Amino acid sequence: MNGYRVAIVGATGLVGGEFIKVLEERDFPVSTMQLFASDRSAGKKLFYNHREYEVKETSPESFRDVDIALFSAGADISRYFAPIAARSGAVVIDNSAAFRMEEDVPLVVPEINAGDIKKHKGIIANPNCSTIQMVVALNPLHKINPIKRIVVTTFQSVSGTGSAAIDELTIQSKQILGAQNVVPHVYPHQIAFNVLPQIDVFLDNAYTKEEWKMVEETRKIMHDDDILVSATCVRVPVFISHSEAVNVEFTNSISPDDARRILAQAPGVRVLDDPAISLYPHPWMAAGTDDTYVGRIRRDVSASNSLVMWIVADNVRKGAALNAVQIAEELVRHEWLHPGA
Numbered sequence: 001m002n003g004y005r006v007a008i009v010g011a012t013g014l015v016g017g018e019f020i021k022v023l024e025e026r027d028f029p030v031s032t033m034q035l036f037a038s039d040r041s042a043g044k045k046l047f048y049n050h051r052e053y054e055v056k057e058t059s060p061e062s063f064r065d066v067d068i069a070l071f072s073a074g075a076d077i078s079r080y081f082a083p084i085a086a087r088s089g090a091v092v093i094d095n096s097a098a099f100r101m102e103e104d105v106p107l108v109v110p111e112i113n114a115g116d117i118k119k120h121k122g123i124i125a126n127p128n129c130s131t132i133q134m135v136v137a138l139n140p141l142h143k144i145n146p147i148k149r150i151v152v153t154t155f156q157s158v159s160g161t162g163s164a165a166i167d168e169l170t171i172q173s174k175q176i177l178g179a180q181n182v183v184p185h186v187y188p189h190q191i192a193f194n195v196l197p198q199i200d201v202f203l204d205n206a207y208t209k210e211e212w213k214m215v216e217e218t219r220k221i222m223h224d225d226d227i228l229v230s231a232t233c234v235r236v237p238v239f240i241s242h243s244e245a246v247n248v249e250f251t252n253s254i255s256p257d258d259a260r261r262i263l264a265q266a267p268g269v270r271v272l273d274d275p276a277i278s279l280y281p282h283p284w285m286a287a288g289t290d291d292t293y294v295g296r297i298r299r300d301v302s303a304s305n306s307l308v309m310w311i312v313a314d315n316v317r318k319g320a321a322l323n324a325v326q327i328a329e330e331l332v333r334h335e336w337l338h339p340g341a
């Protein structure tokens with residue numbers, strides 16, 4: 001059978017499940033599929049393309065017959081197993097933060113810097129979900145009118161934390177509506193009917209790690225270390241899709257109409273922007289779809305050469321599984337699996 005030997009590490013998770021769906025939907029050329037997770041899930045059965053596969057415990061031997069390994073099992077697992085997989089001859093596309101800022105690891109959003117993929121040394125990193133949707137929407141504008149400064153506030157769904165957080169929001173919502181007490185497990189505070197201005201741990205500079213990812217990753221993906229970024233990342237009681245309110249300062253003047261025109265042509269972007277009929281993107285409509293949606297585009301009345309906009313995308317798809325599969329498609333299309341071979 002023609003195709004590539006694919007493995008998914010973290011196949012039983014939220015992103016792992018979406019990997020399976022996206023590979024099926026996009027008819028990725030798979031010759032053999034192997035599904036890995038922890039020992040807790042070993043023996044569990046999952047379907048890929050109508051065929052049942054048994055989930056196996058991830059081990060150093062798991063990658064012997066693998067061309068492409070899609071990792072979504074957290075940074076510790078990636079740190080341990082991804083180099084082993086790469087040494088075994090697989091190209092790893094990693095969803096965790098483990099290698100994103102390493103110099104010899106491409107950090108890729110295919111609509112922006114697909115060319116970086118060919119420099120890989122066995123590991124390619126998928127950026128953080130909130131960064132991906134922001135740069136998909138901003139890079140087409142940056143290419144025409146360089147961006148000087150971005151101030152972003154995110155409204156991130158609980159699916160960004162994985163399946164345990166989906167359960168937590170469901171359970172807490174029922175408990176609160178049933179006038180029961182809530183005990184938070186996944187987040188430091190109750191997430192149902194609440195909003196938490198903390199995603200990941202706080203750093204010495206008082207930003208959170210998630211916020212700092214948006215600063216560093218944006219610069220690496222857009223190949224511009226001069227872009228200033230300040231982010232406030234907020235967890236909201238939404239199941240799927242992240243939303244972002246973004247103020248962008250450009251080098252030169254740009255009108256909202258110009259921005260709409262540029263974004264209407266941009267790959268992976270859909271403009272939904274007609275205030276007269278309350279047309280703008282929102283998490284519910286973006287969930288389960290591939291595009292990054294942009295609306296509420298307007299002049300920032302507080303700064304020159306600046307726009308404000310609202311960006312929404314499905315964090316599990318474009319923010320994780322879809323972006324990784326698009327990287328795999330580029331690898332295959334350009335025959336970059338074995339660079340220099």
Ligand SMILES: NC(=O)c1ccc[n+]([C@@H]2O[C@H](COP(=O)([O-])OP(=O)(O)OC[C@H]3O[C@@H](n4cnc5c(N)ncnc54)[C@H](OP(=O)(O)O)[C@@H]3O)[C@@H](O)[C@H]2O)c1
Nearest residue numbers: 010012013014015037038041072073074096160162163320
């Ligand atoms: N959710 C998102 O929107 C999103 C976006 C971008 C990046 N990511 C990243 O993707 C990764 C997974 O996220 P998720 O949302 O899918 O989380 P999840 O739903 O909690 O799934 C975690 C997966 O990791 C597996 N795993 C845990 N410990 C393991 C071990 N010791 N060995 C092998 N596999 C192990 C789990 O397997 P078991 O079933 O056996 O426990 C499960 O398949 C994280 O690094 C996350 O940061 C997530």
